[in-house]
Amino acid sequence: MRQLIENKILPKVEKPLRYLGDEWNVEKKDWDSVRLKTVFAFPDIYEIGMSHLGLRIIYHLVNDRKDFLMERTFAPWTDMEEELKKNNLPLFSIESYKPLNEFDVVAFTLQYEMSFSNILNMLDLGRVPVWSSERGNSDPLVIAGGPCAYNPEPLADFIDAFVIGEGEEVTLEVLDIIARHKEARNGQLERDQLLEELIGVPGVYVPKFYQADYLPDGKVKEIQTLHKNAPKTIAKRYMKNLDTAFFPTKPIVPYLEVVHDRAMLEVLRGCTRGCRFCQAGMLYRPVRERHPEVLKEQAEKLIRNTGYNEISLTSLSSSDYTCIEPVIKELLDKYNEEGIGISLPSLRVDSFSMGLANQMQRVRKSSLTFAPEAGTQRLRDVINKGVTEENLMQVSEAAFREGWHKIKLYFMLGLPTETNEDLDGIADLAYKVLVLGDKVRREQGVKGLQPQVTISVAGFVPKAHTPFQWVPQTRLAELQEKQQYLRSKIRNKRVTFNYHDAQLSFIEAIFAKGDRKLGKALFTAWQKGCKFDGWSQHFKYETWLEAIKEVGLDPEWYAYRELDYNDILPWEHINIGVKKQYLIQEHQKAMETAVTGDCRFKDCTVCGICQDFDVALDLKGGKLGELKS
Amino acid sequence: MNLRVKYGKTDQGKFISHLDLIRAWERAFRRAKTPISYSQGFNPHPKVSFGSALAVGLTSTGEYMDIVLKSNFPIQEIKGELAKYLPAGLIVYDIKEIDPKATPLMAVINRAKYLVRINLMQEVNQQELDNILLDLLKQEKIVVLRNTKKGLRERDIRSGIFELEAKVKDRNKVELEMVVETGSGGNVRPEEVVAALQEKGLSIESETINIHREGLYISSDAGLNTPLSVTA
Numbered sequence: 031m032r033q034l035i036e037n038k039i040l041p042k043v044e045k046p047l048r049y050l051g052d053e054w055n056v057e058k059k060d061w062d063s064v065r066l067k068t069v070f071a072f073p074d075i076y077e078i079g080m081s082h083l084g085l086r087i088i089y090h091l092v093n094d095r096k097d098f099l100m101e102r103t104f105a106p107w108t109d110m111e112e113e114l115k116k117n118n119l120p121l122f123s124i125e126s127y128k129p130l131n132e133f134d135v136v137a138f139t140l141q142y143e144m145s146f147s148n149i150l151n152m153l154d155l156g157r158v159p160v161w162s163s164e165r166g167n168s169d170p171l172v173i174a175g176g177p178c179a180y181n182p183e184p185l186a187d188f189i190d191a192f193v194i195g196e197g198e199e200v201t202l203e204v205l206d207i208i209a210r211h212k213e214a215r216n217g218q219l220e221r222d223q224l225l226e227e228l229i230g231v232p233g234v235y236v237p238k239f240y241q242a243d244y245l246p247d248g249k250v251k252e253i254q255t256l257h258k259n260a261p262k263t264i265a266k267r268y269m270k271n272l273d274t275a276f277f278p279t280k281p282i283v284p285y286l287e288v289v290h291d292r293a294m295l296e297v298l299r300g301c302t303r304g305c306r307f308c309q310a311g312m313l314y315r316p317v318r319e320r321h322p323e324v325l326k327e328q329a330e331k332l333i334r335n336t337g338y339n340e341i342s343l344t345s346l347s348s349s350d351y352t353c354i355e356p357v358i359k360e361l362l363d364k365y366n367e368e369g370i371g372i373s374l375p376s377l378r379v380d381s382f383s384m385g386l387a388n389q390m391q392r393v394r395k396s397s398l399t400f401a402p403e404a405g406t407q408r409l410r411d412v413i414n415k416g417v418t419e420e421n422l423m424q425v426s427e428a429a430f431r432e433g434w435h436k437i438k439l440y441f442m443l444g445l446p447t448e449t450n451e452d453l454d455g456i457a458d459l460a461y462k463v464l465v466l467g468d469k470v471r472r473e474q475g476v477k478g479l480q481p482q483v484t485i486s487v488a489g490f491v492p493k494a495h496t497p498f499q500w501v502p503q504t505r506l507a508e509l510q511e512k513q514q515y516l517r518s519k520i521r522n523k524r525v526t527f528n529y530h531d532a533q534l535s536f537i538e539a540i541f542a543k544g545d546r547k548l549g550k551a552l553f554t555a556w557q558k559g560c561k562f563d564g565w566s567q568h569f570k571y572e573t574w575l576e577a578i579k580e581v582g583l584d585p586e587w588y589a590y591r592e593l594d595y596n597d598i599l600p601w602e603h604i605n606i607g608v609k610k611q612y613l614i615q616e617h618q619k620a621m622e623t624a625v626t627g628d629c630r631f632k633d634c635t636v637c638g639i640c641q642d643f644d645v646a647l648d649l650k651g652g653k654l655g656e657l658k659s
Numbered sequence: 660m661n662l663r664v665k666y667g668k669t670d671q672g673k674f675i676s677h678l679d680l681i682r683a684w685e686r687a688f689r690r691a692k693t694p695i696s697y698s699q700g701f702n703p704h705p706k707v708s709f710g711s712a713l714a715v716g717l718t719s720t721g722e723y724m725d726i727v728l729k730s731n732f733p734i735q736e737i738k739g740e741l742a743k744y745l746p747a748g749l750i751v752y753d754i755k756e757i758d759p760k761a762t763p764l765m766a767v768i769n770r771a772k773y774l775v776r777i778n779l780m781q782e783v784n785q786q787e788l789d790n791i792l793l794d795l796l797k798q799e800k801i802v803v804l805r806n807t808k809k810g811l812r813e814r815d816i817r818s819g820i821f822e823l824e825a826k827v828k829d830r831n832k833v834e835l836e837m838v839v840e841t842g843s844g845g846n847v848r849p850e851e852v853v854a855a856l857q858e859k860g861l862s863i864e865s866e867t868i869n870i871h872r873e874g875l876y877i878s879s880d881a882g883l884n885t886p887l888s889v890t891a
Contacts, residue, residue: 036670038866041716046674054686054746283686285679285746337686337744368689369703 031119032127039113047286048076049110051102051124054283055335057093058125065097066209068135069123073148074564076104080282081290083344084139084176088197090278098205101125101133105148105562106155114155121155130156134219135208136170138189140178143541144534144563146185149174150556153188160553162190162238167221171208175201179235180266180313181494181601184541186237187549190221191228193235194604195266196299196314198276200233207231229259233267236260240603242546248587250545250598265605270645272299272318279331283338292340292373293332295325297357301346302629302637302647303378305403306414306620307442309493310346312608315639317630318648322353322360329361333370341365342373349377350630352651380421398429401440404448405455411623412447414616419459426463430470435479437463443512443529444490444504446620453512457519460485464524484526487516489535493542494601495608497616500593503539506532533571534563540578540588545600548588550581607645609638660728661761662737665753665887667720668713672748677712683746684724690744693737696727710764710875710886711771711841714848721772721874723764723886725757755887770821770876770883771841773849776869779831780862788825788833791859796823803851816855819847821878833861838883841875 040046061067070089072079079085085102092100101123106114114121120129130136136158138149150160158172159165165172174185175193182192193200211224225236239260243251255262269275277296284291300314320328329341341361348354361372377400402417404410410417426437441456460483467481489509492498504512509532520527541548555577562568578585593599595614612635619626629635630649640646668675675683685705688695697703706727713719738754745751783791795801801817819840826834835856839847849870857863876883 037869040674046715047676047679050671050674052671052747054683054690056747283746285675285683285748287679287682291682334690337689339685339689369697369705371702 031122034117035119035122035127039110039117039119043109043113044107045076045286047284048104048107049124050285053285054337055280056125056282057089057100059093059099061099061126061128064099066099066135066205066212067128067133068092068098068100068137068205069128069130069133070100070102071130071136071138071149071152072102072104073138073140073145073152074105074142074562075107076284077286077288079104080284080286080288082139082141083294083296084141084197086278086281086294087276088137088139088201090281091198091201091276092205094276095202095205097209100137101128103130103152103156105145105152108562108568111151111155120157121152131158131170133170134212135205136172138172138174138176140174140176140185142564143178143184143538144569146178146541146552147556147560147563149185150188150553151561160188160556162188165190165221167219169221171219171221171224173204177309177313180309180604180606181542181544182235182237182604183242183546183600184544184548184552186240186546187553189237190225191234191236193267194233194264196268198269200231200267203231204228204234226257226259229257229261233264235264235604237546242600244545244547248547248584249591249593250600250602253598253603263603263605265643266313266607268607268643268645269299269318271648272296272320273324277328279328280335281332283336290342290375291338292342293329293336293338294342294344295329295332296320296345297325297343297348297351297354298345301350302635303347303350303416304414304616304626304628304635306412306497306616307403307445307490307493309496312495312613313606314346315606315608315637316645316647317350318645319351319353319650321650322357325357326360329365333365333368339369340371340373342375344375347378348374352649378417380417398434398436399438399440400425402459403440403442404445405441405452405457405459408623409445409448409452409455411625412620413442413445414620414625416625416628419462422459423462423466426466427470430467430481431474433478435467436482436484437467438484438486439463441485441487442490443487443516444509444535446498446501448504448512450515453516454519456485456487456516460520460525461522464522480524482524482526484528485520487513487527487529489530489532491535491539491542494599495604495606495613497613497620499543499599499613500595500597500617502590502592503536505590506536509535531566531569534566534569536585536589537563537571537574540585543600544588547581547583548578551578551583554578554580607637607639607643609642612637660731661757661759662726662728662734663755663757663761663764663887664724664726664751665885666722666724667750667752668718668722669748669750670718673716673718675748676715677709680749681707681709683749687741687744687746687749688726691737691740693726693741694729694732696729708763708765710768713872717870717872719872719874720752721872721885723768723875725761725764727759753887764886766843767877767889768875768886769840769842769844770838770878772836772838772873772876772883774871774873775835775837775849775853776828776871777833777835777853778864778867779833780864782831783827783833783861785827788827788861791856791861792823792825795855795859796820801855803854816847816851819845820852823852836873838876 092098103123153160171190173191174189179192228234239257241254245251298319300317301311403415464483492501513529558573696706708725710723734754741751800815822838824836
């Protein structure tokens with residue numbers, strides 16, 4: 031099969047390296063001698079999948095076990111899919127070119143609701159029955175994890191078992207059980223029995239042992255367990271200590287240029303800023319930092335093992351890392367001479383200090399991105415984005431002085447309580463930053479490039495497990511009006527205005543807060559040709575609407591339904607550690623325009639994670655407020 | 660210290676584009692701790708210059724690049740370390756020191772030798788094959804269409820074909836060997852020669868053409884020299 035693909039198919043497709051799997055540090059194992067064969071399935075193209083740190087962690091974690099094998103497969107681009115079909119070939123893993131249905135386990139990562147259609151497509155191309163109920167003992171077990179697994183219901187009909195939470199420990203526990211199960215049965219899987227065994231692993235959700243009943247209005251009446259051992263709620267898994275957690279220091283180095291083409295160093299996990307729209311901020315609590323010594327050691331190994339010329343300090347908010355300045359300084363001092371740069375992907379304007387700006391002087395200058403998220407202080411308080419206009423201006427001034435000339439600002443549109451005044455605020459902020467840039471440029475003697483500002487605006491999508499989970503999405507027509515209104519306010523060649531497709535945000539909202547009934551809609555949409563929905567050239571809005579309606583569901587109900595605090599939510603049985611009562615309280619405070627502090631600066635907010643779970647805030651540089659006053 | 664490296668792209672490496680290749684070498688040098696010299700500035704680049712870029716899909720056993728080292732270093736050690744740190748698809752054959760003032764590879768390389776394996780839809784014998792070749796080569800012009808920045812343009816490639824031979828290997832399998840012009844003076848692509856033969860009546864299965872670059876050369880009165888031999 032490999033020869034046929036390499037000789038006949040790859041020469042015809044765009045970027046054949048997407049399907050080759052011969053990269054530096056790739057793991058190749060003897061197919062016949064391992065105990066368990068698994069494939070990591072990323073439901074988007076190679077360049078996106080290989081930029082994802084989670085894939086790299088799980089891939090190397092599993093392959094570090096001599097007796098397990100994990101290969102990779104990505105969504106084939108449409109040209110490749112056509113070639114596979116034309117030649118009657120199945121979707122295969124890129125390491126050993128084995129069809130997906132020859133693996134024991136196919137493991138998907140759920141990063142984004144709009145990649146769900148690709149999951150169905152990949153299973154089908156890999157000759158694995160798409161419906162979980164139609165899989166037999168000779169089919170692989172299909173498992174899934176990642177942020178969208180926290181509301182698993184829209185995929186419950188297609189995934190045999192979900193893994194909720196951080197994967198470093200639980201993945202191996204799950205694979206061990208499957209391997210032992212196979213060995214006890216002469217290499218055979220007995221699907222029903224295996225799924226029963228998996229219920230016993232904390233953090234594993236097996237949807238077939240749960241049933242959701244609905245009220246006449248479509249809301250959830252009850253979520254019942256159908257097996258005596260199935261836990262009522264599934265609590266997420268988490269790492270207590272990031273210093274001892276597995277981290278890959280010999281990652282694959284792609285030939286092809288991928289989106290994040292650099293060594294990734296994870297400086298911390300979690301974020302307690304408490305932005306009320308942010309799902310990641312609620313899911314990955316508490317904040318756990320890595321020790322600078324561990325990071326330095328990992329950086330050294332990463333550089334030597336990969337040959338990358340850039341290290342990215344990644345996390346939800348890297349400028350919040352309590353040791354960020356000394357770590358950057360030491361890394362730059364050590365590696366600058368070898369031509370190795372440092373990059374910081376996620377910056378907050380309130381923690382981007384002058385000291386950091388000074389360090390950044392030695393960091394590569396591309397554009398600098400900040401996310402005020404809303405245009406006025408009032409609305410920023412509603413969403414609890416504790417960033418002020420003053421913060422933004424200070425940071426922008428520092429950045430312009432240090433030589434940056436492009437500043438990107440991210441905003442959301444359609445936030446709860448938003449009015450035109452808030453939209454005016456977005457345009458005002460952009461102009462103020464530009465005027466400031468011009469002022470700095472004049473002071474520096476009108477040298478260099480003219481300042482530029484880009485505002486990027488995304489439609490707000492309410493997400494499960496956030497304080498805004500009860501809130502309806504702003505109606506599509508209104509969202510589009512808001513876009514037009516904002517567009518009309520921006521009339522300057524040096525201010526670029528980008529906005530996301532509001533129709534895509536609408537479909538995303540349906541699935542983000544979806545229930546199990548949506549599985550049929552997803553299946554129908556996929557059958558009608560939906561795939562690569564996140565790619566504007568492939569997104570078929572009308573087809574999605576048609577599919578949802580065809581199975582008797584109302585798309586508007588899903589996106590616009592107002593949920594009550596007393597309602598049972600479709601994801602009620604998934605326990606993220608943050609209490610529902612806390613989310614309610616945060617929602618109420620939002621409506622009162624009251625802010626909540628970050629437990630790293632101030633008092634514990636009693637969100638529930640450190641109270642109910644065996645984990646605690648872990649800051650290496652002491653309390654944040656003490657360091658950065 | 661300036662070095663000239665002869666390397667190859669194997670079957671696994673044939674899909675690596677030139678830009679991907681540059682990055683792959685840069686990373687391999689860093690892993691192998693090759694004491695390569697970097698340009699100054701915010702985005703330092705390793706001082707590496709390549710011969711002629713190889714098209715995607717072709718294998719090669721004769722590619723060249725020049726590299727500049729920060730200081731003198733034993734060549735055998737560099738070669739040994741590089742071999743350990745090269746990704747699948749790339750192979751180092753030889754490294755030689757060159758004069759820092761040597762003419763850049765790009766400016767001296769002017770010939771490329773290709774081996775092309777093709778399958779025919781109808782068998783031919785050696786005599787018939789030779790006749791088709793002769794028929795093509797006796798033409799004064801061989802005009803091909805090329806996509807250029809200025810749109811489709813006609814080009815004559817006859818004067819750029821210096822050697823062309825063909826052998827029937829087995830029934831419908833034919834092997835072509837050709838020496839053609841390459842470099843700044845002009846470029847003849849092996850697939851253009853194959854297409855011209857097809858037009859002359861050779862029934863080539865276009866899906867199974869396999870092109871290999873045997874090497875890059877510098878032509879002189881004495882014949883073809885390799886870029887390594889002129890440095891010795």
